[in-house]
Amino acid sequence: MATNIGMMDAAYFVGRSEILAWINHTLQLNLSKVEEACTGAVHCQLMDAAHPGTVPMHKVNFDAKTEYDMIQNYKVLQDVFNKLKITKHIEVNKLVKGRPLDNLEFMQWMKRYCDSVSGGGHQNYNPQERREACKGGKDMTKKSAQSQPTRGTTSAPKPHTTRRADAPSVKNSKPSSTIDTSEYDQQITELKLTMDSLEKERDFYFAKLRDVELLCQLPAVSNLPVIDVIKKILYAAEEDASIMAEAQAMILNREKHEVGSGQTVEEDQSKPDSQKRKAIVSAEVDAAANTALSPRLRVSDASDVHSNGSPLMTY
Known part of the structure; x- marks a missing residue:
């Protein structure tokens, strides 16, 4: 049973479309984005599907809109993890923000865990019936039921086009525009994921530089020549390309000075x-x-x- 899996595991290479298809099929929902599950209610019901009866569904709130309500759902999820002795850390502060990358990674882990428990299937599980016990569960089921037929009947508004004689050509061009829009949405989502990854990398290296700066400010080492060189590199402007050469020159000059003073001492000591x-x-x-x-x-x-x-x- 997988509780903690490495970042290079195949689970973290599952795409968003596959994750969404798995959620909608398992819980009979109609989510369009993975981050729509940031409230924590979906995670609770996925655990209920994997371990029927372990989740107190009456405490789950599908109508959670504030961070406070979302955190209550994650508390229920954490209690379930503790009951099942699952050591997976839940980064609640990141998940409730609705950031695509964080929610995708956690949902990838959820799929990996649920598949390892149930083998990819949840037989004899009625998600709609279990969801009725939740706050906002019935409304969630109604919204999903209403949105599903509308996707299959996108051509229903055609009778309204009969009011205009020249409207069919315009209406026929709309499906192509919707396809283009979906492609743009996918590109935007990918850019958001890339941006989130770059922000994490930026914060990581900034923290490292801050640690170096604090170390250089310690009284025990602040007067050392090498600390001056490190500060010169640390506080250099981006467009200053010669800073590395100047720092190397400072070190070489310091080494020559130390070698010269050492030779004079040796000469004094080497007198017969x-x-x-x-x-x-x-x-x-x-x-x-x-x-x-x-x-x-x-x-x-x-x-x-x-x-x-x-x-x-x-x-």
Whole structure:
């Protein structure tokens, strides 16, 4: 039994037309769009068809128009999931918005689950009778019953065309226009799905960039040179194509500076011990010579300093 299935499962490649045909056939409805099921009532009855008697249909509201009423339907659905130990997460906040992509994905999962339970068939299930116990269920059944014959009798308005003698040519051109309109509707729906997917991708990468920005603002790392380079790239304008080259140049200059300073330290450390000892010995010799000088020479030296106007000697 499928409860959690991967995003690459074949269930998520089922088209909208097949999903709609499955819903309308199973529940004897006449939905024209998958997002019309965003109220949650259809999902509840699909679970009732898969597991008869597990859904309290008197709590389901087919007449839900506000988000509050829709959420109540999803609460009923969540209770059924808990009762059946189904771990599928229901993204209620997205579904009640009526967005095509979110509702299509969840309905694809519903079809996959119901098919795994019932094998694709719901024998001895009367959807209209079960729907009568719901709020707005009878009206939903009437609307579906009224819309179904109108689709089969699209040529019924022909008697009204007899009022005009030149009207038949205009009326005959209408079916072709309806076909074009349906094609446009399909294209619009596909564009909406693409837009929803792009918005999700945009929000994902924006959140990543925001995390990087917050990390760069931490006091422990904000003064590092590499953080300056990251900020330069992060805040660059779209039309600035040279920003990457400038950032690389900053890193290379920093590396050269560090390598140069490291070489001077190494040179100081690489001096032979003999030279160090010579410097120490010469300093000791100079100190001994100063102590060996006679007092007369010391006074002469002091007088020389005083005569030169040095601020070190004051009398």
